[in-house]
Amino acid sequence: MKQFAVIGNPISHSKSPEIHTAFAAQLMIELNYIKLLADEGQFATTAQAFFEHGIGANVTVPFKEEAMQFADTLSEDARLAGAVNTLAKKNGQIIGDNTDGIGLVRDIRDNHGYSLSDKRILIIGAGGAARGVILPIARETPASITIANRTHEKATLLAKQFNALTNITARPLTELNQPFDIIINATSTSLSGETLNLNPAIFHSAGLAYDMMYGNHPTAFMQLAEKYGTNAVDGLGMLVEQAAQSFQIWHGTRPETTGVIKKIRAQLKEPSKN
Ligand code: NDP
Numbered sequence: 096m097k098q099f100a101v102i103g104n105p106i107s108h109s110k111s112p113e114i115h116t117a118f119a120a121q122l123m124i125e126l127n128y129i130k131l132l133a134d135e136g137q138f139a140t141t142a143q144a145f146f147e148h149g150i151g152a153n154v155t156v157p158f159k160e161e162a163m164q165f166a167d168t169l170s171e172d173a174r175l176a177g178a179v180n181t182l183a184k185k186n187g188q189i190i191g192d193n194t195d196g197i198g199l200v201r202d203i204r205d206n207h208g209y210s211l212s213d214k215r216i217l218i219i220g221a222g223g224a225a226r227g228v229i230l231p232i233a234r235e236t237p238a239s240i241t242i243a244n245r246t247h248e249k250a251t252l253l254a255k256q257f258n259a260l261t262n263i264t265a266r267p268l269t270e271l272n273q274p275f276d277i278i279i280n281a282t283s284t285s286l287s288g289e290t291l292n293l294n295p296a297i298f299h300s301a302g303l304a305y306d307m308m309y310g311n312h313p314t315a316f317m318q319l320a321e322k323y324g325t326n327a328v329d330g331l332g333m334l335v336e337q338a339a340q341s342f343q344i345w346h347g348t349r350p351e352t353t354g355v356i357k358k359i360r361a362q363l364k365e366p367s368k369n
Contacts, residue, residue: 098148099128099345102141102162103155106130110359111153114338117358118350133158139165142182146189151345152182153338159193159223166191175257176227181341192344195224196231198337199279199307199330204235206332206356209277209303211235217297218242219268220281221249224307228281229253233261241275243268245282268292274300278320281307285314298323306330311363331363332356 101111107130115128131152133141138154138161145152154162159178163169166179170192173179179191203209216237218225221244232240240263244250250265257263272294278301284291285308298304304320309331317327335356343349 097124097126097150098145099126099151099153100131100145100149101128101153101155102131102133102138102145102158104133104135104157106132106155109155110334110362111155111338113362114335114355114359115342117355118339118342121350121354122346122348124346138162146182146184150184151341153341154180154182163191165189172196172227172230175230176223178223178227180227180337181344183344192341193227194337194340194344195333196228197340198333198335199228199305200231200235201336201339201352202330202332203277203303203305206336206353207303207328211237211277213238214276215274216240217271217275217278218281219279219291219293220244220283221246221253222281222283225281226253228279229257229263230260233257233263238262239264241266241271243271272296276301277303277305278325279305279307280314280316283308285310285316288315290315290319293319295323298325301325303328307333309334309363331360335359 101109109130112128119126138158142165162179167188168190173191173193176193181192181194183190212235214237242250242253242265247267254263254265275297304325304327306314306316307330308314309329320327335352339350339352
């Protein structure tokens, strides 16, 4: 049977095996998808051993940069994201890709029905997740992308890196006061339940507030956006869509995602599983 895995630390919470198993059942493909816990400093050894027989692996926190070093060749998305979340073995070579940004765009555009074209986009955060979504968002030809981060220097660096590709600027988080159409929270604040201190003016004409984090109840960021009258969604669809893109890279065919998003959402709501 074809072997697949997700490698991370921690890894027990990962939904990737369930998502890929659901895609495979839908397309009648036989596969085995496991969780692999790698110790710090052991990513390459773990991945090397897996790829003796394995065909594809997803990579999650904290190994996405190490996975980039491990790959023999990189896609443009992975190179510009500076991180790899999908490894595929083809003709003896390990190819590194990053499907997080495509996953976000497909979820916003196709699942939630919000075009990014000609829109003023605000990305809050300048970590790995923010960096990984800039190129796929830029491909949708937005009017502008603004990056705002607690550590402003990191946002400035990101804007500099991508400004040849798109209309992108960095603004200090505390100075944000202009309206946006789509606001994306790419910080890890929702993990800790922290609320970002944001000027309400940024929500005045926003159609959508998107939190990359997901869970069994609306995040603090979603609650804030809803308080100011903005439709808010979480990042579960992004998770399933990035998995669908990895699945396509490995199997050459695209699974249907709507039913899988519903299935994982229902599981999140079961108290015994959280
Ligand atoms: P990183 O650790 O690389 O970056 C964290 C970011 O959050 C930084 O910009 C950091 O700012 C900011 N931050 C942390 N605490 C605060 C705070 N108290 N106030 C303001 N800003 C803060 O994380 P990632 O980029 O890898 O991940 C970010 C989020 O995206 C996570 O919640 C993750 O779960 C989610 N994610 C979801 C995916 C999905 O498929 N749905 C895929 C990938 C990520 P600073 O630079 O100042 O430290």
